[in-house]
Amino acid sequence: MKTRFALALVALLPVLAACSKEDASAATAASTPAASAPAASAPAAPAATDTSAPAASAPAEAAAPDAPNNNPIVPPQGPAPVEGTDYSVIADGQPFEPADGKIEVVEAFNYICPACAQFEPGFNQWKAKQPADVKVVYVPAQFRPDFREYAKVYYAAQALGIEKKSHDAMFKAIHVDHALPGEGEPFDADKVAQWYTQYGVTAEQFKQAMGSFAVAGKLSKANQFLMRAQIGGTPSLIVGGKYLVKGRSMADMLRIADHLIAKERQAAK
Numbered sequence: 001m002k003t004r005f006a007l008a009l010v011a012l013l014p015v016l017a018a019c020s021k022e023d024a025s026a027a028t029a030a031s032t033p034a035a036s037a038p039a040a041s042a043p044a045a046p047a048a049t050d051t052s053a054p055a056a057s058a059p060a061e062a063a064a065p066d067a068p069n070n071n072p073i074v075p076p077q078g079p080a081p082v083e084g085t086d087y088s089v090i091a092d093g094q095p096f097e098p099a100d101g102k103i104e105v106v107e108a109f110n111y112i113c114p115a116c117a118q119f120e121p122g123f124n125q126w127k128a129k130q131p132a133d134v135k136v137v138y139v140p141a142q143f144r145p146d147f148r149e150y151a152k153v154y155y156a157a158q159a160l161g162i163e164k165k166s167h168d169a170m171f172k173a174i175h176v177d178h179a180l181p182g183e184g185e186p187f188d189a190d191k192v193a194q195w196y197t198q199y200g201v202t203a204e205q206f207k208q209a210m211g212s213f214a215v216a217g218k219l220s221k222a223n224q225f226l227m228r229a230q231i232g233g234t235p236s237l238i239v240g241g242k243y244l245v246k247g248r249s250m251a252d253m254l255r256i257a258d259h260l261i262a263k264e265r266q267a268a269k
Contacts, residue, residue: 018233019113019183020143069132073265076258086256087243088230095241096225102135103264105257108226108236110141111150112183117175119235119250120168126254134261138167139222141234148219149187155218156209162199240264 081087095104107123109116127136140151153170157163173179173195180195181188189210193203209215229236229244237245237253239260247253 018115018235019110019147020233071129071131073131073133074129076255076262078255078259081256081259086247086252087239087245087260090229090238090242090244093228093238093240093242096139096222096238097135097137098241099135101133103133103240103261103268104135104137104238105130105261106137106139106225106238106241108139108141108229108231108238109234110147111153111170111174112146112181113141113234114175114183115233116235117171120171122250122254123235124168126257130261133265138163139225141226141231141236142219142223143226146183146187149189151219151222152210152215153192155215155222156206156212157196157199158218159209159212159214160196160199160201160205162196162201166196166199 083089096106097104109120130136138154140147140154142148142151154163157166157170170180174182180192189207190203193206193210196206197203229238231238231244235250235253237257239245239257242264243260245253245256245260247256
């Protein structure tokens with residue numbers, strides 16, 4: 001199933017730029033109006049357009065939650081990244097979810113972003129190879145009203161403890177199966193909530209979670225983090241809360257992230 005998902009995405013999305021605030025004014029007009037949190041500013045979107053990136057591969061199976069991570073630390077490949085060209089330094093940057101002994105890699109994403117759907121299988125493969133000192137965190141972008149609704153969806157699933165089981169399937173439901181509203185389509189909370197019932201919650205529970213104070217708090221924290229990082233679009237990677245990866249392609253983004261992780265590892269010694 002995951003192999004068919006990845007191949008379908010490649011066929012469906014031959015060339016993609018990163019999703020940005022400026023994308024598709026029709027999408028904004030068609031979406032539910034934004035709630036109270038401020039929109040993140042968006043400079044130029046990263047040029048994540050290379051379909052030869054790892055997105056062509058199926059995502060690796062996630063390890064069992066209690067399985068030990070014995071992945072070795074592998075030296076980064078390719079030339080060392082250059083500040084200003086391959087990454088930018090975030091002023092006073094801090095990890096989104098600090099954890100002792102962990103190097104955080106944030107993926108700024110949104111479920112309705114086609115480039116994120118293309119990026120995710122290769123990112124999953126990359127993530128599965130990371131050693132135990134690397135912690136991947138997903139932070140949904142909210143720079144358009146349609147993005148904000150699906151940011152609520154992500155945090156509602158997280159609040160209900162089902163986001164890990166449903167994360168990849170949500171991309172497939174939107175971009176391959178077209179079972180849920182995508183970019184430029186009006187958001188349908190009832191339809192989305194009903195889709196999540198396959199993970200053992202009721203539609204009413206899911207809608208209540210979307211409107212909860214807990215989710216509102218997570219949305220505000222996420223928006224502030226991404227505004228500070230000045231992401232230009234999705235998908236974007238932020239390493240250690242300090243470095244915003246640029247990259248000329250999706251594969252290049254992962255190469256640069258490897259080098260920045262090594263940089264953080266060396267600095268911690």
